[in-house]
Amino acid sequence: MKKGIFLWIVAILVGCGSDDNAPPPIPEGAILVFPLENSECTTGQPVNETLSRVTFEWQPSANTDLYTLSVVNLNTNTPQTLTTVATSASLSIEKGAPFSWSVTSTNTDSDLTASSESWLFYNAGSQTTYAPFPAQIIAPKSGQTIIADALSQVTLEWSGADVENDIDVFEVYFSEQNPPLTLLGTLNNDESTMDVGVVSGTTYYWKVITKDAEGNTSDSGVYDFKVL
Template identity: 30%
Template sequence: MRKAIKMIALFSLPLCVACGGGSKELVNEMPTTVNLLYPTQNLLCIDNNISFDWSDATDPNGDNISYKVEISKNRELTNIVKAQTISTSQSTITLEKGVAYYWRVIAVDNKGKQGEPSSVFAFYTKAEGESNIAPFTAELVKPADEIKVDGLIVTLEWKGADSNTGDTLTYDVYFGEDVTPITLKEEGISTTSVEVTVESGKTYYWKVNTIDNTGAKSIGQVWSFTVN
């Protein structure tokens, strides 16, 4: 009798293993981030019919990939003027002349999973007969927007650029507790960083206006941070 019970147990074991070994559902991973190739960062485009180009993305699951191209008139890409989703890594788009643009690309798989957005590149489409061009808006370096920071002295840092590469740039820095900063912290400086004294528990707002040597000015985006 005991031998018969053992045989029943042995024969039933594979069945139990089969019942409990169900396959796991494959996790859909996001595609890789693309690199922008053209127009390059801070490029002055003589022609406004532009062939945008970027690197191919890959997908860990082998899914088909499309690309979401976004072109904006501001660096934070809240003012999108052109957007398209295509299956190739190149697209020719006609834009207005005499405008500073900012662009990025996001890879998307065929299940709708988006990759991390690419870097944002700036470029300018030159207008007919235009001799001087306003600089690009300042690009944030640190602290990251809406981040929490430690310490009572914070270094504000940014990047400036102009498609007229021979221009000299200066900066007006506005800083304070107002959501729209109106207090001029520094005026006409040529450096791209300043130190500010802050208080624990407060939120601060700041922006940088960029001016070239002819007086052409670009108004910066407002950034913020909170002190722990």
């Protein structure tokens, strides 16, 4: 009888101790709430002639102790970051400029993090019409080394968005020089891929100019990749 009680106690102790060896909980990505995706944000509080203070909001994510808000001015590629335990934070950002924003979730007991989606928006300014958001390059990633297909081609891929939903065309520039000055083609607003011929061992540079129906334009910036 005593032996049975002893084994029962050992089993309990072992079972309790097993939790100590469990891996730390992995945080989940936050769900963004505001500013809305591909929208014009008109709620910013004026700071001065060029800046307004915008409050960003997101839903709480599981297993998260800290949130890091990242806001990038797409005209200048200048990031601003802020870390908080709350599910909202305010930053002073440029009026009339396009931005992307995202949230990184962190658990202090884990080395792993989780990222939210990245949303685009315009911070309201004095203008009554807005240029399209700069095209977001999907593939190839900048600096990537890739293998061409059997036809010695690589597929360029991007995405476009516009507050007024009036994108007209995408102009794709592609060459071995930086910046690329050769207009490879002009595509309709419902097209966002293009196959290009490439040569092994060569580095290529490319960018996408987005034009809307009112003649406004935006520049994706130059991206590069090397072909094996």
